Amino acid sequence: MPRGASARRQLRDDIPVARRSAPARSRSRGGGARLFLASIVVFSGAVLAVWFVVGTGSRRAEQRPSPAIELPSRPSADGRLLGHFPYLQADRSELISFSPGIELHVDAADALDAMRQAAAADGVDLRLLSGFRSTDLQDSIFFDVASERNQTAEERARVSAPPGYSEHSTGYAVDLGDGDAPETNLSVSFEDTRSFRWLQDHAARYHFVLSFPDGNRQGVSYEPWHWRFEGTADALRLFESARRFTRNPLQ
Ligand SMILES: [Zn+2]
Numbered sequence: 001m002p003r004g005a006s007a008r009r010q011l012r013d014d015i016p017v018a019r020r021s022a023p024a025r026s027r028s029r030g031g032g033a034r035l036f037l038a039s040i041v042v043f044s045g046a047v048l049a050v051w052f053v054v055g056t057g058s059r060r061a062e063q064r065p066s067p068a069i070e071l072p073s074r075p076s077a078d079g080r081l082l083g084h085f086p087y088l089q090a091d092r093s094e095l096i097s098f099s100p101g102i103e104l105h106v107d108a109a110d111a112l113d114a115m116r117q118a119a120a121a122d123g124v125d126l127r128l129l130s131g132f133r134s135t136d137l138q139d140s141i142f143f144d145v146a147s148e149r150n151q152t153a154e155e156r157a158r159v160s161a162p163p164g165y166s167e168h169s170t171g172y173a174v175d176l177g178d179g180d181a182p183e184t185n186l187s188v189s190f191e192d193t194r195s196f197r198w199l200q201d202h203a204a205r206y207h208f209v210l211s212f213p214d215g216n217r218q219g220v221s222y223e224p225w226h227w228r229f230e231g232t233a234d235a236l237r238l239f240e241s242a243r244r245f246t247r248n249p250l251q
Helices: 003-014 024-062 106-121 135-148 153-157 188-192 194-206 233-238 240-246
Strands: 095-099 102-105 126-130 173-178 208-210 226-229
Touching: 095 106, 102 106, 102 126, 106 126, 106 173, 106 194, 106 208, 106 226, 106 233, 126 194, 135 153, 173 188, 173 194, 188 194, 194 208, 233 240
Parallel strands: none
Antiparallel strands: 095 102, 126 173, 173 226, 208 226
């Protein structure tokens, strides 16, 4: 056997089988064309990436920071957005602090104070869980929570109003809980508490109305804890549109 052939076989045997499996000839024949194609792909990818980053940067400057969901561009004919009516934020001068960290419109605060005292006299511990919310806070509650929970705008709107569309921004809406059953806070099970039964029997006397009763035509989920004050002409005017949707059509 010639010395050269023996040396070549020796070299081949040193290379692991797996690495020998690709035929050397075809690799060298198509190598140039593939390299060229790969260059085009890499170059196109780089151009697209630069275009996307630059485009995203300029879009970010105009919009809110990376919303996970998007609202419809225009409300429905009756002014509602995803079922919710539009509300302006209350004037700060009309708000007072009702309890630590919770503000209400002064008229709603007076009525709630009287209602809580009457409930207490009946042995019912009504608690204020939430009142006025700024549009900025509502923005966070709507978009950030939707993002955390991977909800679409439609899904989120069934349980929370979009910013600019919350009754809470008027200062007239309250979320109420039962001090003896805090586990029912902001839950449909609140309807089984003494507080809810007391509210059903007495809230109208203090001009509080359940905003989203079971089966409401507004398409918002049942919220036994959410009541709004309608005891002044200003408040009545604000909720005039919503009033037509509040009643359950079966009632
Ligand atoms: Zn509420």
